[in-house]
Amino acid sequence: MRTTPFDSLDDYIALPRTESIAVSPGGSRVVLGVATLKKDGTGYDRALWEVAADDSDAPARRLTRSVKGESSAVYTADGDLLFLSARPDGDGADDDPAQLWLLPGAGGEARPVTRLAGGVSAIEAVAEASDVVIISAPLLPAAASIEDDARLRADRKKHKVSAILHESYPVRYWDHDLGPDQPHLFALHLSDLAEQVGVERADEDAADDVPAPYPASLPRPIDLTPHPGTVSGAHGVAVTPDGGTVIAALPAREGRDERARLVSIDVATGAHTIVRDEPGVDNEAPVIAHGFGTIAWVRAVKSTPAGPADQELWVSALDGTDARRVAAGWDRWPTAAAFASDDASLLVTADQDGRGPVFRVPLDGGAVQQLTDDDFTYSGLAVDRFSGEVVALRTNWMLPPHPVRLSNDGVTVLSSPVPLPDVPATMTEVSTVVEDGARVRGWLLLPEGATDAAPAPLLLWIHGGPLNSWNAWSWRWNPQLLVARGFAVLLPDPALSTGYGLEFIARGWNSWGAKPYTDLMAITDEVVARGDIDETRTAAMGGSFGGYMANWVAGHTDRFRAIVTHASLWALDQFAGTTDHSGYWQRIFTREAMLENSPHRFVGDIHTPLLVVHGDRDYRVPIGEGLRLWSELNEHFASEEGTSPHRFLYFPDENHWVLKPQHAVVWYQTVFAFLDQHVLDKEWARPDRIG
Template identity: 55%
Template sequence: MTQDATPTPPPPTPFHDLDAYLAVPRVSGLALSPDGARLVVTVQTLDPKATGWTTALWEVDAAGRRPARRLTRSRKGESSAEFSAAGDLLFTSARPDPDAEKDDDDPKAALWLLPAEGGEARVVATAPGGLGGVLTARDADVVSVSAPVLPRAAGLDEDAALRKERTDRKVSAVLHAGYPVRHWDHDLGPDQERRYAATLGSAAVADDTGDPGEARLELTQLTGAGRQLDEHGADLAPDGATLVTTWNVADPGAAQRGTVVAVDTATGERRTLVDDPDADAFAPAVSPDGERVAYLLETITTPDQAPVVRLGLARADGSGEPAVLADDWDRWPTSVAWLPDGSGLVVTADEDGRGPVFLVTFDGGTPEASGVTVERVTADDATFTDVRVARDGSALFALRTSYAAPAEPVRLDLAAFVASGEPGERTPVDAVALPGPVAAPALPGTLTEVETTTADGARVRAWLALPADASPATPAPLLLWIHGGPLSTWSAWSWRWNPWLMVARGYAVLLPDPALSTGYGQEFVQRGWGAWGAAPFTDLMAITDAVESRADVDATRTAAMGGSFGGYMANWVAGHTDRFRAVVTHASLWALDQFGPTTDHAYYWHREMTPEMAEANSPHRFVGDIRTPMLVIHGDKDYRVPIGEGLRLWQELLTRSGLPAGDDGSTVHRFLYFPDENHWVLAPQHAKVWYQVVLAFLAEHVLGESPELPPHL
């Protein structure tokens, strides 16, 4: 008689097992119903084979009394949730249409409507290339969607015919007449985004058979052929009469710049609201009375001057000159929304490794009054995204995240904040978590904050994630993890770059914000501008020195890693110090003269550095000084940092570094290559392989252990 084997105990946290980690559901997006009672979020989960992701929409009780409930379920998933003025829920999905005459072998995302009173969702609009970018009017039964359309197609019917011809003839070629031709991880073209509008009431009327399921929206085309809407941002006026959108225009030197235009949803007539030759305008938001448009403005850089990001305000009728708001506020706004009475704006911005909510109120109650007051609303050590304002102005709803917890829906008592004092003297409030669809995972350690002062007097701060058992008796090996950007910050949970997976293996993970990081003021960005190898590098070394002096950190066992700009900096670190036992560089810039013309938006790079600056700051010049084992990681479909960077780095490591390959080809370096991945490496099993290889490489060189690699590599 045989005894049953002892069952394997579950991992202490999801971070101790990569499969368990990948299986944790992930929350994103937030929509608020007109009556303020319902929130809808998107939850991403693994598909049954654990090789892809699927999404579903969940409803969250805005009052916090009822548990979250699932609204949709399909293999294709749902996204882009928005409430109509009547309270119906709109979303996009490529799931099968039960009313279609036949199944589609290549289904595209359609627009679906889930009635407020309940029942089944039904398709209300389709397009040959799919629909997206759902916008709804606050006070009218109007919706706007975007659709990719082939440039020679006059309308959606002709687009369908042209797409069929390309498919039948197996044509994939794209003829470009402008720049750029790529963006991050996808080719631009052959189709181009166009905007459409419709009245939702046209889909609520039953057809001749009496079945409303057959009704479809009549989509009115608002914009024609062209690349003006690539990666655009837009908003609908409350009455639905005007679409306000970013509009790309060409600049000299194969460059482009964002302007803001208003489009009449009945006639398609277009007028320009913002066209600043020295700045990019983006993220427009129309005021409740429809008379003004708030937006964000980023100045065009030069090799000597870092960008400045500010709030802008323009008249929706195109009259007058746009104005810059809170020009003396030393923070960069990241999103903007209006108060219901139009007396101010709700804004988010990076600040000190966090992303608080701020209230920008107009002195005198109107935008025409002189001056504004900027106040921090949130007290949490967290970052807030997807901020939605209740129509009565009593509350804000948002997703709250930090490096202590992933995104969760929360409520902020705006009325209590406003009542706490006079403008400029109010007390920030704590967010209240709502019963969301996903519980926060248990962490394998603790999060603390550290900082130091550099030789030039700059304050440099960081998050430090420590294993639960780290102590002077058992100090943890240190992993310096450098963020990308470089205009970025370690302020929000990342499922892709997650330090807790390393903490679960015993590492203390340092997440610093060196020069060029956002949230510390304009001067802090300017310190590193055009000199990536200077202050950013010395800041990183200074904060590493400070953390290595801790008794619970083992300064003799350290490694450095980073992705994108963080990968650039990892390469720079490898060529300028031998203090680390291993360096991991992902999607990294290596030879800046090669990178500049081949990245997806080369014109931005040419604004940032002169050829002389690029040469001085290029890591490839110091390959002979690299005496640290390096793990190079790159995806072939990375268009922001093209694969040529990784290929050249790999070849030069093996032939010109201080640790070249032996005569027999043996090397301490490794190259993890993903033929069909992009800048981030997103497929679940590829993300798992990424962590497996990184952890094995670190274990070998930092911990002195034998690497445990996936058997299928």
């Protein structure tokens, strides 16, 4: 049999990865963000590469090459390239946070645009016809200015103070503590970036408690949100082409929860005007037309236990007047939107039937048109206002993200410095009709050589979310690695999955253990009935919600020979109060359903060996879930000698996912060994790097 990069974990993690895309004014050039494995194999270096926007064979050109790497590239109106990097600028320290940098389009070295003590968090928006850039950056709440922020940070560092005083909820997010600083939006005028000969001399006579002045050669950031009053950032930011007005989806408190409201900010005066604010409703992800007279956004009523709310596309004038919903009969949830070059429609990506097509949504009330009709998911849509050029990243389970151009003639694959890897699988769509008449579908990845005479063992891999779809390549959850080891992998979309309409989501709402579980079992029944699948050798695996469902499966059937449960919810009442977003989780469940659908109630019914995996820096599903699961498994199943058929793989410094390359290798090695033992009847082989 042929070999592929997926036969070796070391080869797999060394595959280069395309992470982002941007298009130049005029549409002739495309910049890709590319990640490559560090020499020591413990992380990824990131650089920017330029390729042609047509289908020519022009070679890719590397634009950046710093040790710290570069990300988040976006073009200015003049064709210069902005990006974020923690590379030293000559005056900073090696551990300084990322700043905004500019690479001149006419040639020359990259230069820093900011020197903020807390760094720059993101490039939020760039004006299409002016020099204005909007960034987000953190300031300490007591800071009276950016200089004062630098002084306060230096004082905390000098006295080694790490304490954070919270005055509102939440206190942490995903894998990091929130605070003590708060996110601000700043405007910069790039024309204020001055060329300087020599360096700015420090005032040697200045007192230690007097903040140093912000460098005069850099554009002074204009604070557009001087009193954010929250540790949460904006839910989307857009700026008019002339750079005069920012439309931001800013958080507003609702008890311990919050809603997103649209706010218009005058860049010159800093004045705020509410554009759209509705209690119990999120208005977010704004985009502004190229002619700047129209805005579009996503409106979502907050869901309750009664059912999921729709994700609606709305448009209005810049001041919020003439607000109306578009595509009202289109039952799909937008994942991103951008105005077409003529402003007459929106280009929208959305999950649909196990794919993620690009759609055209007319603003005049016309029917939604699907522009791509293939087995791919699209992301990173970038539209050039002058040429109408549309570029994006495209992916499915057979191909990782790669750059493409969309036109009336179809989809053209662009040149790239990242070669597409050879994969071991074939991809087949499978489906079944369940008891209530719903169609449940998924992707089945099959290894070479799987036949009726030599059927393959099956791994049921359950997606997270749960508002999600198995429709795009994942470097973290990659079934090709299992296929290379002879497994067939089933990637189903059960109830609660996106891309099938609101009713399909509602089938599993407030009842995670009901339709989602029976859907999974039904499509597994469909697949194991195939001659090329060995129904006697099956396993199940999932992470996050998929881990929840793996736990639920373990307590409700013994059909699988092994189950891997990663970052899993175990006791829902405990989880709902300890996750980083308690308001949401307690809002979507009734107390009765939370208990009824909690996997921990069925620990005594587990007959299948479990591999439990959890990271200590997981704040979305806190480590307490994994610890309680492991404790209760041992309470019920450990022998007098303390041995157990179950295993617990613990990562002290990983989050909800396992992202460090060396740890990803250990994760897969342990999963392979566990499946080999219980599904393939091999001896247990403890991975070497576990110790």
